Amino acid sequence: MTEKLGKSGKLVTFEGIDGSGKSTMLSRLQKVDESEPLSCSGSVFTREPTKETLTGKAVYAAIENNVDPLAELFLFLADHAAHLSDTVLPALENGKLVVSDRYSDSRCAYQGATLNGTISDAFNFVCRLHEPWTRKPDLTFLFDIRPEVSCERCKDRGAQTKFERVDFLKEVTANFKKLAEREPDRFVILNAEAAPEENEKIILEKIRAILK
Numbered sequence: 001m002t003e004k005l006g007k008s009g010k011l012v013t014f015e016g017i018d019g020s021g022k023s024t025m026l027s028r029l030q031k032v033d034e035s036e037p038l039s040c041s042g043s044v045f046t047r048e049p050t051k052e053t054l055t056g057k058a059v060y061a062a063i064e065n066n067v068d069p070l071a072e073l074f075l076f077l078a079d080h081a082a083h084l085s086d087t088v089l090p091a092l093e094n095g096k097l098v099v100s101d102r103y104s105d106s107r108c109a110y111q112g113a114t115l116n117g118t119i120s121d122a123f124n125f126v127c128r129l130h131e132p133w134t135r136k137p138d139l140t141f142l143f144d145i146r147p148e149v150s151c152e153r154c155k156d157r158g159a160q161t162k163f164e165r166v167d168f169l170k171e172v173t174a175n176f177k178k179l180a181e182r183e184p185d186r187f188v189i190l191n192a193e194a195a196p197e198e199n200e201k202i203i204l205e206k207i208r209a210i211l212k
């Protein structure tokens, strides 16, 4: 069933720990797209957790209120399901390019870590939960950065989430790297400590190549 989902468009995702520069890059890409459209069918720039939606609000409330980690996982999954059906699949079915700031790999990496020790083989459990129904990205950029550097960057932006701790983010980073090793054809690992201009160039080249 999943092979048929959103077949005509292309799905690109940005993944990485907090403060790795994903949203900065999404805004840059959006600007490029405004002056020189990346796809002739149009582009949609989106994110997970979603904002201003019922499921997105539930996710942020869960993060702020320290709910049970398994309950939190299912809220993130509910948000992903709603995001897929409201935004991602309709755009892909219309042949558009969809670029999402975070997607399923964030669940495998983050909830694989929050549930580590509570559920046996948590990382694979979370990955498997997505398999029967989601739409895999065509291309994923992993923003690779030392957690010490990303936490330093996050300090400047006010409210911090409970996830923004160096030790926790080291575990999340290891999970992201495991995902990239499993699917080397889908993942492009970026040095997120480099200048944004450098990474923007790599990203644009790769996106243009899959749209050809």
Ligand SMILES: Nc1ncnc2c1ncn2[C@@H]1O[C@H](COP(=O)(O)OP(=O)(O)O)[C@@H](O)[C@H]1O
Binding pocket: 016, 017, 018, 019, 020, 021, 022, 023, 024, 025, 153, 154, 156, 157, 192, 193, 194, 195, 196
């Ligand atoms: N390549 C970069 N080099 C230095 N600082 C950066 C870079 N990219 C983003 N930043 C800064 O780091 C902070 C976190 O970036 P942000 O894009 O919000 O990360 P994320 O969306 O991954 O959490 C912001 O203050 C941003 O201006």
Ligand SMILES: Cc1cn([C@H]2C[C@H](O)[C@@H](COP(=O)(O)OP(=O)(O)O)O2)c(=O)[nH]c1=O
Binding pocket: 017, 018, 019, 023, 048, 049, 063, 076, 102, 103, 106, 107, 108, 110, 111, 161, 163, 164
């Ligand atoms: C999408 C997603 C995000 N998260 C976490 C990462 C962030 O710490 C937090 C909020 O996401 P986000 O708003 O993307 O954070 P940031 O802009 O700081 O990168 O939720 C998960 O734990 N699992 C998920 O599936």
